[in-house]
Amino acid sequence: MNEAAAAVLLYPQFSEYELSVALSILMQGGKPILTAGVEGGPVKGEAGLICIPDTNIEDLYHEEIDSLVLPGCMDIMIIADDERWTAFLKEIESRMTVIAGISSSPLLLAKAGLLKGKKYTAGLNEQAREESGVFEKENYSEDLVVEDGKIITARGRGFIEFGNAVGEALGLSFDEGWYKG
Amino acid sequence: MNEAAAAVLLYPQFSEYELSVALSILMQGGKPILTAGVEGGPVKGEAGLICIPDTNIEDLYHEEIDSLVLPGCMDIMIIADDERWTAFLKEIESRMTVIAGISSSPLLLAKAGLLKGKKYTAGLNEQAREESGVFEKENYSEDLVVEDGKIITARGRGFIEFGNAVGEALGLSFDEGWYKG
Numbered sequence: 563m564n565e566a567a568a569a570v571l572l573y574p575q576f577s578e579y580e581l582s583v584a585l586s587i588l589m590q591g592g593k594p595i596l597t598a599g600v601e602g603g604p605v606k607g608e609a610g611l612i613c614i615p616d617t618n619i620e621d622l623y624h625e626e627i628d629s630l631v632l633p634g635c636m637d638i639m640i641i642a643d644d645e646r647w648t649a650f651l652k653e654i655e656s657r658m659t660v661i662a663g664i665s666s667s668p669l670l671l672a673k674a675g676l677l678k679g680k681k682y683t684a685g686l687n688e689q690a691r692e693e694s695g696v697f698e699k700e701n702y703s704e705d706l707v708v709e710d711g712k713i714i715t716a717r718g719r720g721f722i723e724f725g726n727a728v729g730e731a732l733g734l735s736f737d738e739g740w741y742k743g
Numbered sequence: 744m745n746e747a748a749a750a751v752l753l754y755p756q757f758s759e760y761e762l763s764v765a766l767s768i769l770m771q772g773g774k775p776i777l778t779a780g781v782e783g784g785p786v787k788g789e790a791g792l793i794c795i796p797d798t799n800i801e802d803l804y805h806e807e808i809d810s811l812v813l814p815g816c817m818d819i820m821i822i823a824d825d826e827r828w829t830a831f832l833k834e835i836e837s838r839m840t841v842i843a844g845i846s847s848s849p850l851l852l853a854k855a856g857l858l859k860g861k862k863y864t865a866g867l868n869e870q871a872r873e874e875s876g877v878f879e880k881e882n883y884s885e886d887l888v889v890e891d892g893k894i895i896t897a898r899g900r901g902f903i904e905f906g907n908a909v910g911e912a913l914g915l916s917f918d919e920g921w922y923k924g
Contacts, residue, residue: 579763579922585790586760595791604795609766610776614785614793706924720924741760743887743901 566628567594568660568732571667572615573641578607580664580718581633583725583741588631591734598622600646608636619650624657629732634665634685634718641670642694648674658712660731665718672696680710685718747809748775749841749913752848753796754822759788761845761899762814764906764922769812772915779803781827789817800831805838810913815846815866815899822851823875829855839893841912846899853877861891866899 568588570581588595599605599615606612630651635641642648651674655661663671665685671677672684673696683703684691691697706720707727714731716724722741729736749769751762769776780786780796787793811832816822823829832855836842844852846866852858853865854877864884865872872878887901888908895912897905903922910917 577767578759579767582760582763582790585792586758589790597792609763609770611766611778611792612795612797614795616793719921721922723924740900741902743904 567596568629569627572605575636576633580721587725587729590736629660632663632667638666662714664716668715682715683708748777749810750808753786756817758815761902768906768910771917810841813844813848819847843895845897849896863896864889
């Protein structure tokens with residue numbers, strides 16, 4: 563059996579830079595990835611890169627993956643209203659060893675119930691977090707990256723630290739110096 | 744007439760993270776981009792993102808663009824041996840106001856003659872630079888980012904500073920705080 567992959571969720575308007583260092587560290591560490599959209603067809607990132615996901619969340623065999631990486635997204639409210647994403651997260655949670663979401667994507671994790679009782683951060687302001695009605699206020703942290711059990715959350719400007727945290731949580735070996743200016 | 748775009752060259756094994764902050768800054772500043780491959784068809788980045796270029800360098804109207812961004816690439820020697828890339832760079836140089844290459848991509852600029860008499864840096868070690876036979880040794884700099892006239896070159900780990908330099912050279916307004924951990 564092949565080594566389990568990290569699934570990287572690609573929704574419209576995903577943030578390329580927030581994802582890029584985590585992707586590079588997965589590559590450095592030899593961790594296979596499977597990018598996954600919904601429905602099929604190309605997905606355009608917020609900065610204009612048009613990507614073809616390797617697969618769709620509907621077609622992904624859960625045995626193929628052991629971890630999830632969620633980029634931020636300009637239109638996260640739209641993505642969060644699409645129940646296919648949250649249903650997928652609920653279904654797959656127990657099989658995953660690492661679930662990592664940066665910037666606005668912790669909203670998806672919260673909506674799917676994956677942040678219950680967990681410390682987290684998110685690149686959403688207090689008003690947005692409260693209005694969403696899905697975040698536990700008392701467990702919010704201002705830290706750049708927060709790890710609680712299998713859940714890693716990060717603020718967007720912590721995208722390098724987020725990548726490092728994902729790599730370390732997966733036990734990968736990689737050179738952090740690639741990303742240090 | 745629409746505002747001229749920045750052309751972003753996408754070759755096989757391009758480095759997603761090295762490009763990502765520059766792309767994000769172009770987006771923040773409202774600068775249109777055109778990603779360009781050769782031949783058509785998807786292009787896979789070094790960390791596994793499969794991208795569809797907006798166009799090909801053969802089909803790009805030179806009037807559509809005023810600047811070039813070149814990501815690094817694991818296989819730059821192969822790309823540099825493909826004369827379509829260097830021919831394109833030679834042809835288009837005089838029309839461009841900014842030509843920016845990070846990591847290994849200054850090799851393409853040097854091979855096309857664009858670094859003649861210019862200060863530059865590159866993410867290639869001394870042996871690789873010498874063996875290529877296209878770099879002027881006396882104009883090499885160890886700096887993370889080097890600007891000389893319209894040419895911007897950078898080392899890979901300076902990808903955030905590279906993005907900032909591209910944005911500033913194009914006179915864009917953007918918030919650097921997005922990328923500061």
